[in-house]
Amino acid sequence: MSGHRNRSRLWTVIVLLVLVTGVAMGGWHRLNQPGPETGTDGAASSAAAAAKDPVPSTERAIALEGERIALRPVQRSVGAVGTFSGYDEVTVMAQVTGPVAQVLHDVGDIVRPGDVLMELDKTDFNLELDQTRRALELEVVRLGVKVPPEFPSMDEIMVMLREFKIENLPSLKRATEQERNAASRVQRAEQLKQSESISQEEYEQRQMEHDLAKSALDQANFDAEAALAAIRHRLALLRIAMRKLELSTIRVPTPTNRAGMPDPIQYTVVERRAAEGEMLKDASGASTVTYELIMDGVLKLMAQVPERYAAEVKLGQESQVRVDAYPDRVFTGAVSRINPTVDRTSRTFNVEILVPNPQRELKGGGFAKVDILTRVDPQAWTISPECVVTYAGSTRVFVVREGKAHTLSVEKGIEGSGWVELIHAVNPDLRRDDIFVRGGQDKLAEGVPVQIRNAAALQQKLELPAKAR
Numbered sequence: 001m002s003g004h005r006n007r008s009r010l011w012t013v014i015v016l017l018v019l020v021t022g023v024a025m026g027g028w029h030r031l032n033q034p035g036p037e038t039g040t041d042g043a044a045s046s047a048a049a050a051a052k053d054p055v056p057s058t059e060r061a062i063a064l065e066g067e068r069i070a071l072r073p074v075q076r077s078v079g080a081v082g083t084f085s086g087y088d089e090v091t092v093m094a095q096v097t098g099p100v101a102q103v104l105h106d107v108g109d110i111v112r113p114g115d116v117l118m119e120l121d122k123t124d125f126n127l128e129l130d131q132t133r134r135a136l137e138l139e140v141v142r143l144g145v146k147v148p149p150e151f152p153s154m155d156e157i158m159v160m161l162r163e164f165k166i167e168n169l170p171s172l173k174r175a176t177e178q179e180r181n182a183a184s185r186v187q188r189a190e191q192l193k194q195s196e197s198i199s200q201e202e203y204e205q206r207q208m209e210h211d212l213a214k215s216a217l218d219q220a221n222f223d224a225e226a227a228l229a230a231i232r233h234r235l236a237l238l239r240i241a242m243r244k245l246e247l248s249t250i251r252v253p254t255p256t257n258r259a260g261m262p263d264p265i266q267y268t269v270v271e272r273r274a275a276e277g278e279m280l281k282d283a284s285g286a287s288t289v290t291y292e293l294i295m296d297g298v299l300k301l302m303a304q305v306p307e308r309y310a311a312e313v314k315l316g317q318e319s320q321v322r323v324d325a326y327p328d329r330v331f332t333g334a335v336s337r338i339n340p341t342v343d344r345t346s347r348t349f350n351v352e353i354l355v356p357n358p359q360r361e362l363k364g365g366g367f368a369k370v371d372i373l374t375r376v377d378p379q380a381w382t383i384s385p386e387c388v389v390t391y392a393g394s395t396r397v398f399v400v401r402e403g404k405a406h407t408l409s410v411e412k413g414i415e416g417s418g419w420v421e422l423i424h425a426v427n428p429d430l431r432r433d434d435i436f437v438r439g440g441q442d443k444l445a446e447g448v449p450v451q452i453r454n455a456a457a458l459q460q461k462l463e464l465p466a467k468a469r
Helices: 002-031 039-052 123-142 154-163 170-194 200-247 455-461
Strands: 062-068 070-093 098-103 116-120 249-251 267-272 289-306 318-323 326-338 348-356 367-383 388-391 394-401 404-409 412-416 419-422 435-438 450-452
Touching (some): 070 412, 116 289, 123 200, 289 367, 348 367
Parallel strands (some): 062 450
Antiparallel strands (some): 070 289, 070 367, 267 289, 318 326, 388 394
């Protein structure tokens, strides 16, 4: 057993000696082989490689195109959203009670001020007007004024009343004459009393007759004034009856001419709420609405503007309006009114913008986006869109300073055709004379050497204003 263990150990030692000898011989063989690192041929190869690539691979400069900031005028604006409403939106109501006899316009029709929308049955209104005329005629005849066979117009009646003299009434003439006679008899009685030709009793009788005549005259005057008041009352009732007959024809209202109102003035029927045969009742809880109209030749865009822009938005500023229905169109308007108060909840203030709509392409109640053009910035910093990289919500640019790339976070402003604005106030580290890498940003990282191919051309174009320095 002990001999077996000794033989196993001997074989293990022999195997280990063979392996060590082989490794040593292989290393000696490699050291004596010619190559790029040893011997004459290796030294020559190392020199050639050094001549071909004098800069280590980690420091090799990447050749890319560069660009400098270009100054250009940029229109500043304040963006907002809002809802369209008509220049005027009118609810037309029936002012008298009656059944609808005729409907002349419906939804979508274009109507003008004074156009007839609906007719009510006029039978009852004509009967009431005739009854009032006859009552007025009766009062006039009682005063002794002759009424022509054809009932006079309101203007003719007023002329007749102005020319009428109350003292010409027969009853008033009679009372006046009786009072005058009684006064004369009293005067004669006073003369006879002085000569004692008349008794005291007869004298007192004549005085009493005179007093009665005066009272009769006063009563006649009161009766004449009452008759004239009755005529005036009948005239008022006649006007009411005529007005009811006029209101039985429902018309488009005529608005007061105001600034910005469309020309010509037209309305569009938005809704009709009454049908032929329907009874329109002027009673509590009963609706008399007949039509909803909108003046949509010019629309009002009511936009909510953030409070921080209160100093920039002014009356008369041009505005550019966009709607989803016409994605390629820009509608123009102007600021017409500015609400002087700020909503405490949303911290916005309302701005009214008048938008011409002659073809009625825009709809009342529709949603819109608006840019209110406030001012022109004559020297905005702009570069090509190829210089800007957006990744994971971060917008960055690469600038080359002292031959190396540096990444800067930026904020974009207004974008145009082939350019984008950089808001340099957001990142003060931006410089007016920076060279921006245009394209190939995927090859760059912070501190990587960069060689600008068009550096000479960029140097010639550099014009650095004193303020920018």
